[in-house]
Each structure stands twice: as structure tokens, then as C-alpha cells.
Amino acid sequence: MNEWSSYDVIVAGGGPAGICAAVSAAREGVSVALIERYGILGGMLTSGHVHPILGMTEPNTMYHEMVQLLKSGHEDKETIITRNGAECHVDPEEAKLLLLDFVNENGVDIYLQTPVVDVVMDENRVAGLKIGTQEGIKTILGKVFVDATGDGFVAAQAGAPFFLGRDVDGRCQPTSVEFTLDHVNEETAISCYGGSDPVTLPDGVRYSDFCKEASKRGELPENVTIVRLHKTFYPGERQVNATQANNCNTLTPAGILEAELTTRKQIPIIVEFLRKHIPGYENCRVTASGSTLGVRETRRILGEYVLNDEDVERGSRFEDVIVHNAWFLIDIHNPNGGGQAEGRSQPAKPYDIPLRCLIPQKVDSLILAGRCISGTHRAHASYRVMGIAFAVGQAAGITAALCVRHEIQPRKVPCTEVQKVLIHRGAKLF
């Protein structure tokens, strides 16, 4: 084996979950590597140009730490509260340095532009990762691994079973490329957080109805029935979440290409619609867009527990809670076309996420974090948001460090130990 380096904990994927997993493990005194395929950390937040941060947890998880970090220099800006809950704004450009610096200063070895291309197995245990470097494909060895790739790539390569899409037809939520507009006239311009926002145009027509009609008339693409216009830190700017490609399998190169082409071709059409019809947007122009396609849903790895629809709807409690009072709406962007799959995003009650959702079946030395944890299609539509991914990542990192400290497998770690560390770090769990 062409062994390159070895660590106690190796985290694959430097998005919201991976960043918090790596830092929280390092804070427990183990050696940690964070492996990221792109040249920046942040995942969807930076590469995908996705914001605001949505989703909530009890105070004092790493969600709150990250929001504070990303709000540096913008403390005077108020958090907007909508039906989506707290919308925490960030500047994705500033985030690129803030996140890199944060992870680096916490003593994590960061590998940028380094894709994980395969796993090295020792029977059913992950023993190493094959990574692509300028010196060729190398093997990096570890005691415990965290899969924070979003797509559950490490777990899938290791042979962990997974779900894909909804039960009825296997379809996943659509993909989107988000973009930013400036030159928006704040005196007249609306903002809109989603299809259930009652915001109206000057003639009293509801903006969401106007978007639907424009889609029917062909002025917006058929599957773009709402153009979400989020405020940002900066007056005259809007973050636009509107493009979408349905039913492209982004686990294949052909699916990724189709989705990129579809969504990027929609951007000028949406801008033209805004310029022509929406007051305040007459002179708007695109200043930035995601460098990569935004993928909402792919593999959900089957874990020791599957967080289900009722858990999220009723607000389930678990003895092995590692994130307490996680909350976000059940937000299923329609896999078949525009808008929401269930008419509108559905209510959820603050729920617990149990440690068992982070432990994949059949594979050892591996912990899940972020949107690939174990849950149903509808539950995932709530816990996938970045605010919750930060807190899940924190718990994954602590669990990984405890595995190293006690020389035990993730599924054998006493949850009370993980909870003790989380509480020591300020989290409220019960």
C-alpha cells in the first residue's frame, strides 16, 4: 500500500458538517485531517453560493458558533425571521477565508483540491481513503472516518446500504444553481422567502401567483414557479433561489452536465423576467453564482436508526440525542416540476437527532454527518439545512474523537460520553 500519511480522525468533505466535525474532533485532542475536493471550504455555503443559513437547534451548538463567526463585521445586521425561522445571512466571499482560517487555527490538517476517490477496507472496517493528489493517487490511513461528503460517497464506496429519493419512484429533490443580483432599488423592490410568502406587487397581486402565471405564459421556465429573492447583508442586493433541474441523476457525470446546463440557461430568463415585471429590479444584474451545482438530495445512508416523518412532525425525543430541538420545515422542492411537492412546505416540531442516525449499518470505523445521515425523504427535507448540519457535524467529530480515545467502534461508543462532551461544550440536550 502506497501509504502517504496517517491520522486519528479523517473527515471527508469540507462543507458545514465536515468543518464542524473536523474542528470538534481536533478540540478533543486527536490528530485530524479534512479532505476537500474543491479549493475552498464551506461546501454549498461557498462553492454552491447558498445562503441564508436556515434551521435551528438549542443554543450553544456549533451552529451558533458558526453564525457568529460568519457574521463577523456585520453584527449590526438583524437576523430576519420568516415562516422559515431564522434566516442568518452570510457573505459567501468572506466565508471562504473565515472558514479556512477557522479550521486551520483549530489545528486540523487541511487537504484542498484533494478528492477522495475510493476507500481502503480491512474486512468491514474503513482503514484508509484513496485521494487524488498532484503526485498521483495516494492512500491516507486513519483510525476513524467521518463521511461529510453530502453524497455519502465514502459510506457508499465502503458498501453501506442507502436510500435514494422518495419511496414511490426514487426521485430526489431538484438541483439548483443559486445566484446573486445587485443594482436592486431598495425603495421599490420586494423580497420573497418562498412560495408561501404573502408579499404582493404594487397592484395587489400576490407575487407567488404572478410567478406561477409567468411560468404558464412561458416567461419563466415551466418548472420555475417561484423566484425566491432573499435580502443579504448589503442594500441593493438579492440572493436568488429559483433555477431548477428535475430528475437529473447527479450521481452520474451525464446527470450533472444536464443539470448544470439546464439551471445555468435559466438564469438569464429569470433575470429578464425580473427586469421586465418586478418593480425595483429594472436594472438588476448578476454578480455571482454557485461555482458548482447545488444538490439537495442524493444518498441517505441507512443507519442504526432512520429518522422518520413522524419524528420530525411530532418532535420525537431520544435517549441518545446528540442534537436537541433541531427545527426546520419539511421543505420538499418538487421532484416532478415547480414549487413544493406537497403544495407548501409542511410544519415540523423541534425534534431530537439520535446518535444512531450517524452510525451506518454494516460498516465500521465510519460516522456520518450532514445531509447523508440516516432518515426518510421527508425527514431529510427538514434536517438537510446548514444550521442543523453544523450541529450534527459537531456531534460526529466528538464521537470520532471518543472512538480514538477509548479504542472502540462508533457503534459501541456510549452515547452518554458524547453527550457529556457536548454539554461540557455548552450544548443543551434535554
Ligand SMILES: Cc1cc2nc3c(=O)[nH]c(=O)nc-3n(C[C@H](O)[C@H](O)[C@H](O)COP(=O)(O)OP(=O)(O)OC[C@H]3O[C@@H](n4cnc5c(N)ncnc54)[C@H](O)[C@@H]3O)c2cc1C
Ligand atoms: C440549491 C440549494 C439551496 C439550498 N438552500 C439552503 C438555504 O437557503 N439554507 C440552508 O441552510 N440550506 C440550504 N440548502 C441545504 C444545504 O446547503 C445543504 O444541505 C448543506 O450544505 C449540507 O451540508 P453538508 O456538509 O452535508 O454538505 P455540503 O454542503 O454539500 O458539503 C459537502 C462537501 O464535501 C465535499 N466533497 C464531496 N465529495 C467529495 C469527495 N469525494 N472528496 C472530497 N470532498 C468531497 C464537497 O465538495 C463539499 O465541500 C440548500 C441546498 C441547495 C442544493
